[in-house]
Amino acid sequence: MQEYELVREIQNLCPNNQMRDIFFEEVMTDDPENYVRSMLKGDKVELISQKRSDGAVTVFASCDGLTQKFIFTPI
Numbered sequence: 510m511q512e513y514e515l516v517r518e519i520q521n522l523c524p525n526n527q528m529r530d531i532f533f534e535e536v537m538t539d540d541p542e543n544y545v546r547s548m549l550k551g552d553k554v555e556l557i558s559q560k561r562s563d564g565a566v567t568v569f570a571s572c573d574g575l576t577q578k579f580i581f582t583p584i
Contacts, residue, residue, distance in 0.1 A: 510537045513566075513581040520576045541566040541581040551575075 512535060519530040538544040542558045551573035559567045564583040570576070 510539055512537050512584045513541065514584055516580040516582075518578040518580075522575065535584065536581075538581075541579070542568055544581075545570055545579050549577075 515534050515536045517532040517534075519532075521528055521530070536544065542556055545556060545568045546554065549570060549572040553571075553573055555571045557569045559569075561567075566581040568579040568581070570579065
């Protein structure tokens, strides 16, 4: 299993508030996209993944209208 530092950014939907909720954690997974899918429990979940040459993976998620970004950086 690969160990990653995960940065999770959650967009704030409130008008006139551009702050984001940002969380950091270390995770073990072989499939970052599947890891994100298992975290989100909505009726409509859409994911887009981008893999970089340095091994980092960014997953953009839309879950019932809430946009989140998950950045997996190998440790």
